[in-house]
Amino acid sequence: MQLNIPDSLQKRVLIAGGGFAGLKLATKLANSNFQVVLIDKNNFHQFQPLFYQVATAGLEPSAISFPLRKIFQNSKNVFIRVAEITGMNSTNKEVITTLGTINYDILILALGVDTNFFGMKHIARYAIPMKSVAEALSLRNKILQNFEDALVEPDAEKIKALLNIVVVGGGPTGVEVSGTLAEMKKFILPKDYPEIDFSQMKIYMVEAGSRILAGMTEKSASHAEGYLQKLGVNVLCDAHVSDYDGEMVSIKNNIKIPAKTLVWAAGVSGNQTQGLNPELYTGSNRIRVNSFNQVEGFDDIYAIGDNAYMAEGKYANGHPQMAQPAIQQAKLLALNLKRQVKNESMKPYHYFNKGSMATIGRNLAVVELPFMRFYGFLAWLTWMFVHLMAIVGVKNRLLVFINWFWNYVTYDQSLRLILKPSARKDV
Numbered sequence: 001m002q003l004n005i006p007d008s009l010q011k012r013v014l015i016a017g018g019g020f021a022g023l024k025l026a027t028k029l030a031n032s033n034f035q036v037v038l039i040d041k042n043n044f045h046q047f048q049p050l051f052y053q054v055a056t057a058g059l060e061p062s063a064i065s066f067p068l069r070k071i072f073q074n075s076k077n078v079f080i081r082v083a084e085i086t087g088m089n090s091t092n093k094e095v096i097t098t099l100g101t102i103n104y105d106i107l108i109l110a111l112g113v114d115t116n117f118f119g120m121k122h123i124a125r126y127a128i129p130m131k132s133v134a135e136a137l138s139l140r141n142k143i144l145q146n147f148e149d150a151l152v153e154p155d156a157e158k159i160k161a162l163l164n165i166v167v168v169g170g171g172p173t174g175v176e177v178s179g180t181l182a183e184m185k186k187f188i189l190p191k192d193y194p195e196i197d198f199s200q201m202k203i204y205m206v207e208a209g210s211r212i213l214a215g216m217t218e219k220s221a222s223h224a225e226g227y228l229q230k231l232g233v234n235v236l237c238d239a240h241v242s243d244y245d246g247e248m249v250s251i252k253n254n255i256k257i258p259a260k261t262l263v264w265a266a267g268v269s270g271n272q273t274q275g276l277n278p279e280l281y282t283g284s285n286r287i288r289v290n291s292f293n294q295v296e297g298f299d300d301i302y303a304i305g306d307n308a309y310m311a312e313g314k315y316a317n318g319h320p321q322m323a324q325p326a327i328q329q330a331k332l333l334a335l336n337l338k339r340q341v342k343n344e345s346m347k348p349y350h351y352f353n354k355g356s357m358a359t360i361g362r363n364l365a366v367v368e369l370p371f372m373r374f375y376g377f378l379a380w381l382t383w384m385f386v387h388l389m390a391i392v393g394v395k396n397r398l399l400v401f402i403n404w405f406w407n408y409v410t411y412d413q414s415l416r417l418i419l420k421p422s423a424r425k426d427v
């Protein structure tokens with residue numbers, strides 16, 4: 001028995017990664033005639049779109065994370081193993097993990113992406129990314145600790161660096177985190193730290209492209225930029241961050257910003273699996289697949305979600321790395337695997353774009369649906385509804401709703417805890 005999973009006459013579908021894509025596929029194959037093995041390095045599923053609210057003390061990590069085992073309590077054909085996947089061997093049909101090696105009949109790679117620092121070592125060392133709940137929590141700790149340090153710092157220049165925050169990347173994540181920080185500065189922080197002069201605190205959103213929200217229309221981007229400016233965020237476009245030493249952000253054209261906090265929301269790169277032919281990966285480490293999500297050259301290995309690169313119609317550069325393509329591909333793949341068993345032909349995947357949205361702050365959001373666009377309060381309500389419905393677990397939905405309601409009514413939350421493991425003492 002490999003990884004202590006019983007041998008079975010059922011075909012083994014090994015799903016690598018329990019994110020939006022892997023989890024949806026596993027739920028669709030639960031209680032089917034396949035043996036499903038779901039492997040993830042975490043024992044929980046993370047709702048990435050709300051990481052920024054954990055980072056800005058609006059939500060607890062547990063409200064946006066859900067234990068994988070709980071989802072499959074009633075599915076006897078689903079086996080979960082918490083392990084890191086370190087490689088694979090397609091000839092032997094095996095996957096190598098930190099718990100050992102396991103064979104598959106069908107392998108699904110759904111390992112998502114990780115932060116891309118574009119080879120800038122200093123930035124990788126000092127900036128804080130937001131690709132996991134743990135990183136979001138570490139950003140929260142960092143921001144709150146900086147305010148504590150600013151209280152006792154005698155040097156005026158160092159105080160500025162402690163208060164300033166630079167967010168790199170003008171995509172939805174950068175916009176959302178900058179807007180929320182600006183609201184914290186306005187409504188919450190002066191109450192917590194009355195001794196600090198918050199007029200000195202500057203929030204910058206730095207984008208290398210000519211405008212923010214490149215995935216949305218110019219009109220929506222300009223609405224979002226207007227909202228950010230209204231909240232006091234300094235939006236810098238055509239600005240390439242070139243270096244950061246933990247104290248000073250260097251931007252090309254000789255701009256320097258003193259800041260002890262640099263949030264990196266500027267790029268991602270696919271998680272590679274050692275053993276898969278490197279030529280199958282694109283420049284951003286996505287795996288080339290055909291319209292059935294089969295990895296090129298294989299009929300038993302598939303890639304779905306952010307990990308996959310499928311050129312299709314107007315998505316010649318691949319689908320957007322968002323939750324919807326991941327979920328849609330997983331649903332179709334589940335159907336296709338079942339069709340294969342019945343000797344029916346598989347259906348090709350076509351992305352159905354349900355729209356995109358970003359929230360900037362209280363009553364401020366931009367929404368683009370295939371048939372209409374709208375902004376402001378209605379967009380903000382829509383954003384909240386869509387995100388609330390997408391969260392896994394009724395209790396989590398309720399927790400998030402209560403937090404949002406409380407925050408809206410009181411202009412405050414009470415989650416500003418600095419949670420760090422204490423250094424071990426010798427006994």
Ligand SMILES: Cc1cc2nc3c(=O)[nH]c(=O)nc-3n(C[C@H](O)[C@H](O)[C@H](O)COP(=O)(O)OP(=O)(O)OC[C@H]3O[C@@H](n4cnc5c(N)ncnc54)[C@H](O)[C@@H]3O)c2cc1C
Nearest residue numbers: 017019020021041048049084085111112305306321322323
């Ligand atoms: C901060 C942030 C905000 C976002 N906001 C939005 C939004 O508002 N709307 C939207 O549509 N999309 C949003 N996205 C993008 C969306 O989250 C992704 O497109 C989606 O998660 C892709 O799903 P996936 O299953 O392909 O990958 P993921 O959800 O990333 O899942 C990958 C899984 O693989 C696991 N894994 C990775 N490597 C290994 C390994 N070696 N061994 C074992 N397990 C491994 C990970 O733990 C993870 O569970 C956001 C992303 C981020 C980071």
